[in-house]
Amino acid sequence: MEQRILVVLPHPDDECFGLSGTLARRIAEGAQVTYACLTLGERARNMGNPPFANRITLPQIRKGELEQSCRAIGIQDLRLLGFHDKTLEFEDQDLLDLKIGELLAELDPSLVVTFFPGFAVHPDHDATGAAVIRTIGKLQPAARPPVHCMAFSHNHRESIGDPDVEVDVSSYLKQKIASILSHRSQFYVPQLLDKNAHKSREVLERFGTERFWTYKFA
């Protein structure tokens, strides 16, 4: 059956290192992907090196980078939700939950991907994951789509164990590298600049597997 995947993340670039290969693979297998990006990452510190952005121009630059990344991955549907970077943990929770609830109702996804609340380092990541879990948790258990979470805080495995979903994205490294390189105001990864980087063993080892934890609702 065709998968309908809803991705909910707070910043342009949150998709590239941990998820872009999986999405490229699922899309090649026929999935329809909607990526709801909550902010434009307009409070990022990275401005290119040497800096080519500033606090005024960064939102539009990052929007363009995100659109480029989505094209590289093959994402069919990008939604920009218009919240403000760094503020999600202070936002009106009812408003966040309403927006996520509307997407769930409209799209009826067969899978949702977000950050694991409490284990995703950046306060916006944790707040986004928490909003997704809260909103889906309000649904009847039978109506809840599975939620795959990304986690990368230092001690996350002590608390949530090993990931139960590992996706081999070795055949989709070209898309993944293109996704990472799209965010040129944010990342400079010399290892990926060679046009044959996707064939490199080091790149394969570093980027060839993406890992997720299926959220267990209480």
Place this chain on the structure above:
Amino acid sequence: MLPIQIVEIQNRLDALRDQDLYIHLELTTGAYAAHHDTTKHPAANFITNALVRYGIGSISGSDPYRVGLKMDKGWIYAEGLTHYDETDEERLIMAGHDSTGKLVVALQLSREPF
């Protein structure tokens, strides 16, 4: 963004004296400071679109620069500024970038809200 030219900035600060201005003032270590190095203490603040008015505004130092704005009942201060947006004629957009290009501090003044 160009490296700050002190005369240009002083002229712009003078042109914005004695009027209501919207300010964006920000200082940040980045949200990942302690994730990358546990000895670091992550801290950040920003204030956007507060209304301010100053009678004296000055830039001093030599790359990075400091700016002080004397208000009727207080001060605004920023240290570590390195760059300004030379293309923005209306607003004064300044930032301080570290050696890797990351923004550390921002000071912006505008007659219209940001």
